Amino acid sequence: MLPVLITRPGERGDALADALRKNGYAVDMLPIMQLVPLTETPAQRSLWLDIDQYRKIIVVSPFAAHCLSDALERYWPQLPVGIDYYSVGTATAEALHQRLGVRVRTPPTDAVEDTSEALLTLPSLRQLAEQKVLLVAGEGGRLLMTHTLRERGARVTRSEIYRRDYRAPSPAAVQQLHTGRYQALIVTSGELLQHLATWCHHGALHQPLIVSSRRLATLANTLGFTATTVASGATPPALLAALARVGSSPGADVDQGL
Incomplete structure (x- = not known):
């Protein structure tokens, strides 16, 4: 099962991960920012x-x-x-x-x-x-x-x-971002998206990206992402609804856009 990648730090990241898992998704957390x-x-x-x-x-x-x-x-x-x-x-x-x-x-x-x-x-x-x-x-x-x-x-x-303290992704996360072997990437911060884009190569740029505002979608387009979906907000229910709209279902193992 390919995971959903989330970048949100701290307790809110844990809450989002729990919500995704309760809905049947595998989750990988990318601890690249600390508040x-x-x-x-x-x-x-x-x-x-x-x-x-x-x-x-x-x-x-x-x-x-x-x-x-x-x-x-x-x-x-x-x-x-x-x-x-x-x-x-x-x-x-x-x-x-x-x-x-x-x-x-x-x-x-x-x-x-x-x-x-x-x-x-x-x-x-x-x-x-x-x-x-x-x-x-x-x-x-x-x-x-x-x-x-x-x-x-x-x-x-x-x-x-x-x-906000930023750090590089782990070697395993760098490989995921290089190949795009994940269901979707969820990002709710413009600074975080810009930081993360350094490691996003062709595979990642064509995988589903879930963002929490049109402003972030515009930034994502500027950075080269081609499959961006805008959620109605940054809450777990809003992000889950956006994930469902892109067709990333729990248990999916199909790479998109590769």
């Missing part, structure tokens, strides 16, 4: 202590949600009131709700994908004159959210509280 919390600086500590000055907090990933929750639990035994919380995806919203018990606004239910662009269509994020907004994210990444909020009048503070 690492950044050491708290005096400036960061001051930011957490002044968190009650912000009207809105936008969290871009589940790992950012856990890092933020750790900080608020240290400095705020009782959360300040009057803050609206937002997240790009449902997994991030669930992490915030579980850890902090807060209600979190996510992209509209009729949005095709859970993306920054979809979140920015919410009416409450359109008119932001002089509102203080905290954006909690990792190092690097896209600045679309920051720029758009500032254009709408917000006073935005971007707090980068973790970094």
